[in-house]
Amino acid sequence: MVGIVIVSHGDMADGLLDAAHMIVGEQEGLATVSLREMDAVEGLMERVATAIEKVDAGDGVLVLVDLFGASPFNASARLAMQGDSNMEVISGVSLPMLVELMVQREGESLEKLVQVALEAGTSGVRTLSQTLNRTTS
Amino acid sequence: MPVMHVRMDNRLIHGQILVSWNAEFKIHHIIVTNDQVAADPLQVTLLKAVAPIGATVSVLSIKDCVAYCNSPAADNENIFIIAKFPEDGLALVEEGLDMPVLNLGNQAYVRGSKKLSNTVYLTESGVKALKALHEKGIRITCRMMPPDPDSEYWPTVEKKLPEWAT
Numbered sequence: 001m002v003g004i005v006i007v008s009h010g011d012m013a014d015g016l017l018d019a020a021h022m023i024v025g026e027q028e029g030l031a032t033v034s035l036r037e038m039d040a041v042e043g044l045m046e047r048v049a050t051a052i053e054k055v056d057a058g059d060g061v062l063v064l065v066d067l068f069g070a071s072p073f074n075a076s077a078r079l080a081m082q083g084d085s086n087m088e089v090i091s092g093v094s095l096p097m098l099v100e101l102m103v104q105r106e107g108e109s110l111e112k113l114v115q116v117a118l119e120a121g122t123s124g125v126r127t128l129s130q131t132l133n134r135t136t137s
Numbered sequence: 138m139p140v141m142h143v144r145m146d147n148r149l150i151h152g153q154i155l156v157s158w159n160a161e162f163k164i165h166h167i168i169v170t171n172d173q174v175a176a177d178p179l180q181v182t183l184l185k186a187v188a189p190i191g192a193t194v195s196v197l198s199i200k201d202c203v204a205y206c207n208s209p210a211a212d213n214e215n216i217f218i219i220a221k222f223p224e225d226g227l228a229l230v231e232e233g234l235d236m237p238v239l240n241l242g243n244q245a246y247v248r249g250s251k252k253l254s255n256t257v258y259l260t261e262s263g264v265k266a267l268k269a270l271h272e273k274g275i276r277i278t279c280r281m282m283p284p285d286p287d288s289e290y291w292p293t294v295e296k297k298l299p300e301w302a303t
């Protein structure tokens with residue numbers, strides 16, 4: 001099964017995982033890493049690498065980060081670009097993205113789950129009025 | 138004045154820069170300058186990839202950064218310089234950059250450094266560089282985000298690390 005690591009500023013990663021547990025229950029192969037204000041990017045890279053090792057069962061790892069270009073992204077991207085492990089980094093992690101990955105990841109490839117994450121992350125953002133208009137017109 | 142802001146930040150381009158500082162200034166050009174970073178192709182590729190919309194990113198050695206900022210090409214740009222350590226700031230000035238203010242951003246713990254705050258740890262060599270900058274009349278500030286006070290930070294360094302500052 002593809003491993004999942006969530007890397008965020010502050011407590012967001014732990015909060016997201018806590019929320020996801022309420023919707024899909026607890027699962028193996030998930031880890032979180034938090035950036036604290038005193039952290040160096042190099043120290044963050046080490047902690048992300050440790051988390052990747054922990055969840056990697058041989059099928060690859062998805063690293064979900066909060067903000068494109070920010071330190072959680074940069075640290076994860078540098079690890080991915082070093083090329084030591086089979087991983088992809090996706091920014092803009094959200095609850096819709098995370099829960100969809102959690103329900104679909106059994107038996108799916110890393111490449112397929114990247115598409116699942118992108119679609120769930122995008123389709124999770126919508127307004128009530130657009131949704132109502134579509135169903136009533 | 139083309140160079141709007143000069144910041145020493147170990148994290149280089151990251152969330153605070155892309156969100157808060159980019160909203161404060163209309164940044165046209167982010168120049169990341171540090172000789173080691175400029176010589177690391179992986180970091181150069183990544184830094185250029187995270188350029189905010191409407192801005193370009195260059196990763197240059199200290200010498201090339203100063204040469205660029207003093208060239209006519211820089212005249213019509215709002216430039217935001219990010220270096221890594223106080224020593225880079227001193228090197229920029231010694232190389233000929235006109236820098237009235239040096240802002241300290243994130244300075245994470247490294248071996249031998251001492252704590253000034255949760256976000257700022259300085260080495261002896263870093264403090265000596267700040268002292269040299271202060272003595273050249275350059276104002277040292279310590280603002281993580283734009284709303285932080287732009288008060289003179291050197292007295293704090295002197296007070297907290299007198300063993301290195303005096």
